[in-house]
Amino acid sequence: MTAFVLVSGNYTGGWVWQEVAERLRGSGAEVHPVTLTGMGEGGPPADAHTDLETHVEDLLRVIDAVREPQLVIVGHDYGIHPVLGAADRRPERISRIVYLDAGLPQDGDSVLATLRDPSVRERLLQRAERSADGRWIAPPPLDEQDVWGSMAGLTEPARQRLTTLAVPQPLGTFTGPLRLSGALAALPTSGIFCTAGGMSVALLQNMVRMGDPRLQPLADPRVGFFDLDTGHWPMLSRPAELAELLLRAAAGEGTRLVADERPDFHGPFLLDVEQRPRERVGTVDLYLPDVPADAAPRPAVILVHGGPVPAEARPTPRDWSIFTGYAGYLASQGVVGVTFDHRLHDIGDYGVAAEDVAAAVELVRADPRVDADRVALWFFSGGSLLSTPWLAAPPPWLRCLAATYPMLAPLPNWGFSDARFSPAAALAGAGELPIVLTRVELEFPELVPTVEKFLAAGKECGARVEVIDVPLGHHGFETIDHTEPAREAVRRAVASVLGHLGSLDTA
Structure with a gap:
């Protein structure tokens, strides 16, 4: 028989697992939903010293009391922190760890440190300051999805249960560091993604192929993954389906990732573009059109790559065939094509990446071969969030803004709410700025709602x-779909952008 230890996310206790636990027991499993210290009725009361270590000790007592040899321990959201801390100390008792819509905290990480948006951390700490003794973080309103995650799939009664039964979180459980010895490395693991939050197996596979060293262990054959089409609280929105996935995870099922395949975006560009020399200035590459040396300055199109892209990725994005292909094609049409590398290596890097975009724009516009009054910015994928300031207050020299298979809102599971990177909210300031948006029919499902929101705002x-x-x-698609409709889409997008830059005959 398999025994499950179930540990829920912040502000909740063992009650949240009630329906899942009933279904697991119906299958013959032994189930232990845990209410950690200070997390509600049925759990020990908290005191001034309650912290993450307290919750780790709570789980150790549960693990030590379970007699079944096959013990699967499940951590949802915050719950993965004490789960990993306890499993690290009892690795011989654990047959599998299941990450349920949870992050990948490492040794030394606190919960607050893993929050990528400083404004979210600040709001949580302000709630603690307003508590009676500064030791508790009151549950935020359910509409703060950067804290609670996606509420997709929850019925109104389920939302009411969260509202009614959520309890303040002891501050020390968010500020205390996770301590790991490395013993977890030998344990089989599973991951369940709640796709309404913005992550899926397909997206993770794409990230692993980019070469991020932090993600390479996820391609271990002992690691399996599942998608569940719901929001961040599947034990309330899809309990039957979640119970089934937990049983499958315990049996070692799940999709395996591949780390050694060549990424799709390193394939050849779909148009036959003649190779041409580029001029490299720092992190910026200029692809210059074939014009006489005394020709008037030419318009420029600056290509802003997506991400996050690991800092160790080689080649860097400006050398990816997608961008060298676009830049070469633009140069063949008589304008300056520009590629560059920005520092969007992690979700928390949008601020520095925005600075890099601004610096690249300044460098390109200062080049005497560029018509500084006729420039277009073209954003791709996750880099499209960087379009926000240009949409909010487009300068007169920005003649067009393009976005291709864009992400146009932060994904719910990012815990990220920085208004500087919300293109839909910025559209009201775009005025007459032409926007060329290329979307693909077989887009990652998680990105589709962000485009729909943007178009509705537009x-x-x-x-x-x-x-x-x-x-x-x-x-x-430019390196995946070598079809005539795909080629025509690139030609149309380029022609539209160039049309907004004005006649090249007068350049």
Whole structure:
């Protein structure tokens, strides 16, 4: 028989697992939903010293009391921190760890340190300051999805249960560091993604292929993954399906990731573009058109790559065939094509990446071969969040803004709410700025709602948005889908951008 130890996320206790536990027991499993110290009725009361270590000790007592040899321990959201701390000290008792819509905390990480948005951390600490003795973080309103995660799939009664039964979190459980010895490395693991939050097996596979060393262990054959089409609280929204996935995880099932395949975006560009020399200035590459040396300055199109891209990735994005292909094609059409590397290596890096975009723009516009009054910015994938300030207050020299298979809102599970990177909210300031948006039919499902939200906002404020669709196109279609509709989409997008830059005959 398999025994499950179930540990829920912040502000909740063992009650949240009630329906899942009933279904697991119905299958013959032994189930232990845990209410950690200070986390509600049924758990020990908290005191001034309650911290993450207290919750680790809570789980150690549960583990030591379980007699079944096959023990699967499940950590949801915050719960993965004490789960990992306890499993690290009892690795011989654990047959599998299940990450349920949870992060990958490492040795020394506190919960607050893993929050990527400083404004979220600040709000949580302010709640603690307002508590009676400064030791508790009151549950935030359920509409703060950067804290609670996606609420997709929850019925109104389920939302009411969360509202009614959520309890303040002891501050020390968020500020104390996780201590790991490395014993976890030998344990089989499973991951369950709640896809409404913005992550899926397909997206993770794409990230692993980029070469991020932090993610390479996830391609271990002992690691399996599942998708569950719901929000961040599947034990309330999809308890039957979650119970089934937990049983499958315990049996070692799940999708395995592949780390050694060549990433799709390193394939050849879909158009036959003649190779041409580029001029490299720091992190910026300029692809210059074939014009006489005394020709008037030419318009420029600056390509902003997506991400996050690991800092160790080689080649860097400006050398990816997607961007060298676009830049070369733009140069063949008589404008300056520009690629560059920015520092979007992690979700928390959007601020420094925005600075890099601004610096690249300044460098390009200062080049005497560039018409500083006729520039277009073209954003791709996750880099499209960087379009926000340019949409909010477009300068007169910005003649067009393009976005291809874009992410146009932070994903719910990022815990990220920085208004500087919300393109839909910025659209009201775009005025007459032409926007060329290329979307693919076979987009990652997690990104589709962000585009829909953007288009709805554009319709409401009357923004000038042109949509170019790629039938049966994939994310990164330029090196994946060598079809005539895909080629035509690239030609149309380039032609539209160039049209907004004005006649090249007068350049």
